Amino acid sequence: MSTEGDEVWKKTWRLKIPEKVKFFLWQCLHSALPTNQVRADRRLADSGACSRCSCSHETILHALRDCPYSREVLMSGGISVEWSFSVMDCFQWLKGIILHKDAIKLSITLW
Numbered sequence: 001m002s003t004e005g006d007e008v009w010k011k012t013w014r015l016k017i018p019e020k021v022k023f024f025l026w027q028c029l030h031s032a033l034p035t036n037q038v039r040a041d042r043r044l045a046d047s048g049a050c051s052r053c054s055c056s057h058e059t060i061l062h063a064l065r066d067c068p069y070s071r072e073v074l075m076s077g078g079i080s081v082e083w084s085f086s087v088m089d090c091f092q093w094l095k096g097i098i099l100h101k102d103a104i105k106l107s108i109t110l111w
C-alpha cells in the first residue's frame, strides 16, 4: 500500500479504541462493509437500496456519511458535515477522521 495508506494504517492500529472498532475501520477502508449495495451486487439481497432512507444505492459513504440518519449521528458526535461532504472518496474521508486530533471520539461515533 502507498505511504499515505501506511500512515492511515499505523494510526488506525495505534488508536486506543476497542478492537471491534478497529476492525470496522479496516472493513470501511477496504470497501468490505456489507452494505445493501454490496450485498445486492453479490446477489445476497434483492435490493441495494438504503433501508433507512430508501436511497437507491447504499454505498459505504452513504451508509456512513450521506444518509440523513447517519448525518444526524455524525453531527451529534462532532463530525462536521461541512468539511466531510467536500470529500467524495471514501478512503480520503476516513483518512481525515483517523488522522484527526479527535480520532478516538470520531471513530467510535462512526462505529
Ligand SMILES: [Zn+2]
Pocket (backbone or CB within 6 Å): 050, 051, 052, 053, 054, 055, 062, 066, 067, 068, 069
Ligand atoms: Zn440512507
